[in-house]
Amino acid sequence: MPINKHQIIRYQALDKCFRNNGKRYFIEDLIGACNDAIYNFSGNSDGVQKRQIYDDIAFMLSEDGYAAPIEKNKVGRKVYYFYTDINFTINNQPLTESEALELKETLVTLNRFKGLPQFEWIESMTTRLEASFQFGIDANQIIEFDQNEFLKGKEHIKDLYHSITNKTPLTISYKSFSANTEVEIELHPYYLKQYNNRWFVFGKNPKYDNITNLALDRISKIELLEANFINTDIDFQEYFEDIIGVTFSNEFQSEAIIVRVDIGLWPYIETKPLHGSQKVVNKTDEFVDIKLELIPNYEFESLILQYGEKIVVLEPKHLKEKIQDRIKQLIKKYNCAD
Template sequence: MPNTKHAIIRYQALDKCFRNKSKRYFINDLVNVCQSAIENFTGNAEGVQKRQLYDDIAFMMSENGYNAPIEKDKMGRKVYYYYSDVNFSINNQPLTESEALELKETLITLNRFKGLPQFEWIESMTTRLEASFQFGTEANQIIEFDQNEFLKGKEYIKELYHAITNKTPLNITYKSFASNSNMVFELHPYYLKQYNNRWFVFGKNPNFDNITNLALDRIQDIQQANTPFITTNIDFKEYFEDIIGVTFNNQLSPSKIVLRIDESLWPYIETKPLHGSQKVVNKTNAFTDIMLELIPNYELEALILQHGEKIQVLQPIELKDKIYSRVEQLIKKYNCAE
C-alpha cells in the first residue's frame, strides 16, 4: 500500500506523465516530476524515493486503485512508463472507496465556509456530490462548528469582499449601539476579520487618521462612493499581532503584561494560549505566571474577566487598577440587587 502522505499529488503527477505521448518518462524522471509537484503544492521540498513510486504504480494498476493500463518498455538498460490506452486518465475513473471517504470528510469541513464569497461554489458542489455518491446528510450530524447561523450582517460579506479585491470605495450606512440614528461613513475597505463569531471590516475613512473598523451586524446599507480609492501599505497580518480581538489603539505600543493563572485553569491556558507572545515566567504548585506582549484593549479586559478569580493581573498597574475598578462596579451591582 503506498504512503498516503501527498499520495493524490503523486498520482496526479504520474497520470500526466503516463498520458504524455511526446515524451518518455523513466523512473528518475518520474521522481523529479513528483517532487516538483509536491513542492509546488505545499511549498516544501520533499524527497520522493523510487521505491515509493514503484508502490504508487502498483497501486494505480490494482483493482483497489484505478485499474490503470500502465505499460513499461525498455530503452537500453532503462525502462520508461506510459498508458497503453491514450484516452485513459485516473480523473475519468469512479472514486475508490478510500477516496470517497476522504471527499466526504472534506465536504463536512467545507460546509462551515458556506456563505463566504470566495466559497460560493461549495453549496452547489456539495449538493451534486452528495447526490452523485449517495453520501447522504447523516455526516453533518456528527460534527458541529462554533458558528452563529443567525448572525446579522453576513449578507454584506460578499459585497465587502468584492469591494476590497476591486478597490472600490463605499458609503456605508451604519447604526452603532451608542446611537439611535444612522450615520453614513465613507470607507475604503481593506480587510475582513471575524472575532468572537462577529465580522468586522477595516478600512480608511478620510475624516480620521487611523484605521476605522465597523461591525457588519450594525451595517444598514452599502453603496458605492464616487471617489478615488485610497490605498494602504498596511500588512493586516502584522497589524493584529499586537492585540487580542479587533480594537487597536495607535497611540499605544505593546507592553509587558503579567498574569497569574490559577493552577486549576493553567492546563486550559497552556493548551490554548491567550496570545501568541505568551511565555511562562514563574511556576509553583498553586499558580503559573505568564507574560504577554501586546497592547491592552477592551477584548483583553473581557478575556481576563471571563475567567473570574482564576486570573489575576500583576502588571502593568494601569491594567490591574482598571480590572479592579470593573470588579468593584460588578460587586456594587450585586449588592444593590439584594
C-alpha cells in the same frame, strides 16, 4: 490513507510518462521525472525513492487507484513502463475511494459556511456532489461549529467582500450602540474579521488618520461611492498580532503584562493560550505566572474578567488598577441589587 500533495504530483508525472509513446521510461527515468515535478511545484525535493515509484505504480494499477493499463517491457536487464492505451489518463478517471473520502470530509467542513452570504455556492455544490457520488452527508450529526445562524449583519458580508476585492469605496449607513441617530460613513474597505461570533469590517474613513472599524450588525445600508479608492499597505495579519479582539488604537504601544493563573486553571490556559506571546515566567504548586506582550484593550480586560478569581493581573500597575476598578464597580452594582 489520505493522499498528500507529493503523491498527487508523482501520479501526474508518471501519467505523463506512461502516455508518451515516443520515449522509453525506465525506473531511473520515472524517478527523475517525479523529482523534477516536485521541484517545479515546491522549489525543493527530498529525492524520490525507487520503492516509492514501485508503490505508486502498484496503486495506479489497482482498482482502488486508477485501474491504469500499465505494462512493462524488458530490454536487456532493464524494464521500461508504458500505457497500452495511450489515450488513457488518470485525469479522465472517476474519483478513487480514497479521493472520494477526502472530498466527503472536506464537504463536512464546508457545511459550516452554509447560510453565509458569499458562500451560497456551497449548498448547491454539496447537493450535486452528494447526488453524483452518493455521499449522503449530514454534517450536523458528527460535527458542530460555534456559529450563530441568526446573526444580524451577515447579509452585508457579500457586498463588503466584493468591495474589498474590487477596491470599491462605499457609503455606509451606520448607527453605533451609543448613538441616537444614524450617520453616513465613507469607507474604503480593506479587511473582514470575525470575533466572538460578530463580524467587523476595517477600512479607511478619509476624516480620520486611523483605521475605522465598523460592526456589521450596526450597518443598515451599503451603497457604492463614486470616488478614487484609497489603498493601504497595512498587513492585517500583523495589524492584529498585538491585540486580542478588534479594538485597536495607535495611542498605545504593546507592553509586557504579567498574569497569575491558578494552578487548577493552568491546563486550560496552557493548551489554549490567552495570546500568541504567552510565556511562563514562574511556576509553583499553587499558581503559574505568565507574560504576555500585547496592547491591553477592552476585549483583553473582558477575557481576564471572565475567569473570575482564577486569573489576576500583576503588572503593569495601571492595568491592574483598571481591572480592580471594574471589579469594584461590579461589587457595587451587586450590592445595590439586594
